[in-house]
Amino acid sequence: MSRSRVLVSTLALALAAASAQAADLSPLTKETGLPRTPEQLAVVFEHADLGFKVIPEQRRIEGDAKLTFKATAPLSALVVDLDPEYAVSRVEVDGKAIGADAWQNPEGRMRVTLPKPLQAGGSVVLRVIYAGQPHVAKRAPWDGGFVWATAPTGEPWVASAIQGEGCDLLWPCIDHPQGEPLLVDEHVTVPAPLVAPGNGVFVGMKERNGWRTYHWRAKNPDTYAIAIDVGPYEQLSGSYKSRFGNTIPLAYWYLKGDKDAQAKDLFAELPRMLDFFESQIGPYPFGDEKVGVVQTPHLGMEHQTINAYGNDYKKDKYGYDWLMQHEFSHEWFGNQLTNADWDDMWLHEGFGSYMQPLYLQYLRGDMEYHAALLDQRAALSNKYPIVSGKPQTEESVYNREHGPGLDIYYKGSLMLHTLRSLIGDEAFFTSIRLAVYGSAHPWPGHFKPRYVSTKDYIDIVNKVTGKDYGWFFDVYLYRAALPELVAQRDATGLSLQWKTPDNLPFPVPVDVRIGSNSGETVTVPMANGQGHVDLQENALYTLDPQSKLLREEPRFAAAVKDAAERKAAAEKAEKDAKK
Structure with missing residues (x-):
């Protein structure tokens, strides 16, 4: 031109x-x-x-x-x-x-x-x-x-x-x-x-x-x-040999310029991301079409087989392009599994957000997995339930002033982390495959996109485990406040009690480490939401030493409040400067 x-x-x-x-x-x-x-x-x-x-x-x-x-x-x-x-x-x-x-x-x-x-x-x-x-x-x-x-x-x-x-x-x-x-x-x-x-x-x-x-x-x-x-796009093309035997076309449309090397680096990440999702979740849902990415003049969106990407090749503190990975996750959680109603949007965003810590665990192990979860934990607001139980519009769900907002991302993700710890990896990942594909053993060409509701997923978890976990989701999904673990020392040891919204049942077991890091860890069953651990009078203890449990903790509430105050102060200063 x-x-x-x-x-x-x-x-x-x-x-x-x-x-x-x-x-x-x-x-x-x-x-x-x-x-x-x-x-x-x-x-x-x-x-x-x-x-x-x-x-x-x-x-x-x-x-x-x-x-x-x-x-x-x-x-x-x-x-x-x-x-x-x-x-x-x-x-x-x-x-x-x-x-x-x-x-x-x-x-x-x-x-x-x-x-x-x-x-x-x-x-x-x-x-x-x-x-x-x-x-x-x-x-x-x-x-x-x-x-x-x-x-x-x-x-x-x-x-x-x-x-x-x-x-x-x-x-x-x-x-x-x-x-x-x-x-x-x-x-x-x-x-x-x-x-x-x-x-x-x-x-x-x-x-x-x-x-x-x-x-x-x-x-x-x-x-x-x-x-x-x-x-005025240039195109990078390639293919990926799936672990399921099929070959998947890859394409990235980008603007030619001074970032051609970064474009090639982003394209080179796709096979590794594909291997992660296929090994952890199952077959790429649209392998007979393509994995497509296009550079856009906005940040990004999970457009089916043509993911919009506008993150300017930025890597986060963990050294990878988290936004690309998050949007790509929606090919499974959004485009293959589609929410039956906007009230079920946590199925897109909660699972999609859990894929970033899980990807870091796949790449580098537990340390960065837990670090990424900690980042998410600090962002929770817990003002509104992430599921209301009635039909919603997109606006009512994403509006953080009148709805769950970012909690559908991060509270959904952290709840899944706790669920995984509770029911174990085999049951957890089987429940995901059943939700995404309708099969515990999916194979390319043998499944179609599915509409899934929150109730559907709860029913799947109950079927896979052979137990009723409705109480678990009642607390985490249908209530705004997190469960609080109350610990009190007494003459015989340590008494534990779950404090929940509306006094709902919540018999989630609690690990307690007695003594130093090398000390014994006991699992307290918490039947009826209560439990007890025998402790010597001056013995040290650590609740939930492996950070399995999403629960109310005052230190996070203080961090969220501080962040909100800092944001409000910055916005006020910006307005004052324009006067």
């Missing part, structure tokens, strides 16, 4: 930003995961054939969506979700246009009256042609939408990140975790010579009149994991 073209493109983007700020989202579009309508509950979403023309200079897209539904009950109408800021120019049912009086989309829940009722078992194709300026992300990926950026070399660099707001920011969909299409064909048209990596398998690319159309095909993608990524 010439210097003059770069300047013109940059100016056009700046003018577009100044004159066409995205409108506020409608209440329906702003939320994702609202209860589905009866019409949405009565269909199987068989196929989404999605066409997107991305016009960077106008910050505009033109969409053409053909959606195939199979009815499970008689239907007189179809309902899909689509941002009402888009202008809809044509709606078709089974290839025939319908009048404007047959469809409405006032608030973002588009209702289409069918020309004739559809019987159970029948199929229908809904086509929606639309265009407009998609919602611009204010702070992707947390406050999501489209990101219109410029690559260091001057070309347009575009990405979507819509987990928090939902698929209706991009295409007419069923904006709910259980709204996944069985198959998606994605056709992304971009100005040549830009590149558009996508979900699933690359089918082909056609170039005509200065435009390139990239065709991608994916099976069972999460609704928010269908992504648009456009840029």
